[in-house]
Amino acid sequence: MRHFTHLKDLTPEEIQSILRQARIWKTVPPDHIFLNKILAMVFFNPSLRTRLSFEAAMLRHGGHAIALEVGSGSWNLEIESGAIMNSNKPEHVREAVPVISRLADIVGVRSFSLGLSHEEDDRDSVIHAFKSLSSVPVISMESAREHPCQGLADMLTIQEHFEELRPKVTLAWAPHIKSLPKAVPHSFLLSASAMGYDITVAHPPGYELATSVIKEAQNLSQRSGSRIRFSHNLDSAIQDTQVIYAKAWGPSSPLAAPLDTLTSWMTHERHLKLADPKSIFMHCLPVRRNVEVHDSILDSRQCKVIDEAENRFHIQRALIHFLLSHS
DSSP states (O other), rough: OBBBSSSSSSSSHHHHHHHHHHHHHHHHHHHSTTTTEEEEESSOOOOOOOHHHHHHHTTTTOEEEEEBBTTTTOOOOSSSSOOOOOOOOEEEHHHHHHHHHHOOOOOEOOOOOOOOHHHHHHOHHHHHHHHOOOSSOOOEOOOOOOHHHHHHHHHHHHHHHHHHHHHHEEEEEESSOOOSSSSHHHHHHHHHHHHTOEEEEEOOTTTOHHHHHHHHHHHHHHHHHOOOESOHHHHHHHHHHEEEEOOOOOOOSSSOOOGOOOOOGBBOOHHHHHHHHTOOOOOSSHHHBBTTTTHHOOOOOOOHHHHHHHHHHHHHHHHHHHHHHTO
């Protein structure tokens, strides 16, 4: 049985195979490949594209999807082993997960980082609890450490625009009204490194990504023949790049500048002019217009955020099929 909760769950060859399958099925959709199959989706946190794309993948191909919203329509779940359950969590995952996995063929889990520390994110307690207790494949719909489905959808979007080329990409930190998790930028860095794309990560001092993720990405880049560079200057990081990927994330140091002092990091039309003339702009959505990204980019022809969102469906369809085929 196979799970997909982190990029390292797939070999480089399997990543390429899933990307190829997603592209083929995008042109020639398969028939009822999920007939009589049930996906149980467990949401500890809200969703729009994730829920819609997973449900659509199942329903369009003969399957069914059941959404369980923890604490709203289903019980609050306790994760910690040995917990004295005298609080507001009346059910433990040790019972909940085996029940879910007896009634479903595959389980999706969405649980954000609590923003405590990189070490806590690395432990990824919720997703690992589900993996250890489930008798069916578990697929991450975003966890504390990574959002691997988003990462592969991003790679599919880049492939569609650059085919066999290895474009230069820039992961650009974006300002926000609050501190956000690092799962999406982590997955973009890991996926781009695995694909062999030279990547520059641009962020203000004190907003570094997790050291463990950077080391994993460096190992991937060595194998794929790509390079990773870090910059504290947005303009120089974007110069001549072919992919601008903007994403907000929270600080890694108490000495980091406050979010409300970093508004100059918002990507703007002028940044497109610094990039390659054929560059594309990406963002995982939702995006706060004129806070993270200026309207002039989001409304431009170079903006591919809708293609990127649609590609969640295509990648997840291929991933679910892969996991069910190996269960």
